[in-house]
Amino acid sequence: MDITTTPIAALAENGIAWADMQMYVSVMIASVIVMTIADLLHKKSATYFFQAADKAEELLAAGEAESSIGNEKGRLKQLSAGDKVNALVGTVAVDVATAGEFSNGPRRLVHIFTMWGFVLFVAATAMIIYGEAQTTTLATAWNIGAIMLLVGSWGYWFAFKVDCQAEGQSIFQIDLRKDIFSLGLMGTSLAALGWTYTGGGTGGWFIFLIISTTALFGSVYWSKFSHMFFKPMAAYNKRIIEANGTNENLPHETRDMEWQQNRHSMELLKDAPMDMGLGIKREAPKHY
Numbered sequence: 001m002d003i004t005t006t007p008i009a010a011l012a013e014n015g016i017a018w019a020d021m022q023m024y025v026s027v028m029i030a031s032v033i034v035m036t037i038a039d040l041l042h043k044k045s046a047t048y049f050f051q052a053a054d055k056a057e058e059l060l061a062a063g064e065a066e067s068s069i070g071n072e073k074g075r076l077k078q079l080s081a082g083d084k085v086n087a088l089v090g091t092v093a094v095d096v097a098t099a100g101e102f103s104n105g106p107r108r109l110v111h112i113f114t115m116w117g118f119v120l121f122v123a124a125t126a127m128i129i130y131g132e133a134q135t136t137t138l139a140t141a142w143n144i145g146a147i148m149l150l151v152g153s154w155g156y157w158f159a160f161k162v163d164c165q166a167e168g169q170s171i172f173q174i175d176l177r178k179d180i181f182s183l184g185l186m187g188t189s190l191a192a193l194g195w196t197y198t199g200g201g202t203g204g205w206f207i208f209l210i211i212s213t214t215a216l217f218g219s220v221y222w223s224k225f226s227h228m229f230f231k232p233m234a235a236y237n238k239r240i241i242e243a244n245g246t247n248e249n250l251p252h253e254t255r256d257m258e259w260q261q262n263r264h265s266m267e268l269l270k271d272a273p274m275d276m277g278l279g280i281k282r283e284a285p286k287h288y
Contacts, residue, residue: 003143007200035220095235117148184216
């Protein structure tokens with residue numbers, strides 16, 4: 001298998017013009033945009049963030065409030081443009097680029113492989129098709145992206161799929177509405193590598209690739225695809241509300257604060273280690 005070339009350019013020699021390929025990719029892009037917007041409107045995700053922002057502004061405008069749950073004086077802060085930029089940079093560099101939300105190392109690695117493999121594969125595909133030519137760099141990115149996507153998507157399914165690992169379901173039990181995103185990624189990566197390994201053409205692997213990509217990009221409204229756009233927004237919002245102190249009006253106290261440790265009800269835990277109580281993380285949730 002030569003990773004410095006792809007079967008895409010050869011499609012034109014098999015009767016599939018560049019214009020036809022561009023039309024297919026354009027339809028898939030339009031599908032993702034339209035269905036993502038429809039999903040946001042249906043789930044009201046954008047509405048939630050706007051309302052949360054308005055509530056935070058109201059809390060900040062009201063200033064410090066009396067609290068019956070603890071000492072929260074000085075927790076509110078008006079953020080500067082620099083503070084917001086720092087939150088944005090942190091979101092992109094940690095939460096998005098390196099999947100910082102995952103504390104489980106292998107799970108985080110699987111997510112990174114899937115995400116960056118998908119980005120490389122899709123970007124290289126679009127650049128080759130719209131540019132009507134492939135370079136060694138683009139072809140290498142296309143193949144490496146497909147390999148990373150294969151490792152990540154299949155690794156997730158067999159090692160970290162939640163209803164299998166935590167609920168004891170069989171990996172062969174499939175709910176299309178719930179699993180179509182994962183299956184689309186798995187099918188796309190496998191079909192792409194099978195297609196290039198067998199020399200390209202318009203045979204079975206090519207048909208499998210078209211079916212998989214159509215299922216992946218054409219099911220955004222029902223799948224978890226749009227979740228990829230929601231999660232960065234949620235991560236940024238979390239950084240902002242923690243930085244300005246509103247924190248969705250939740251308590252800010254932690255057990256390591258001195259005044260908390262001196263409370264009568266905390267007397268027995270005063271000298272306890274901060275990670276006490278995390279025994280649930282000592283073993284995987286497999287008590288089904």
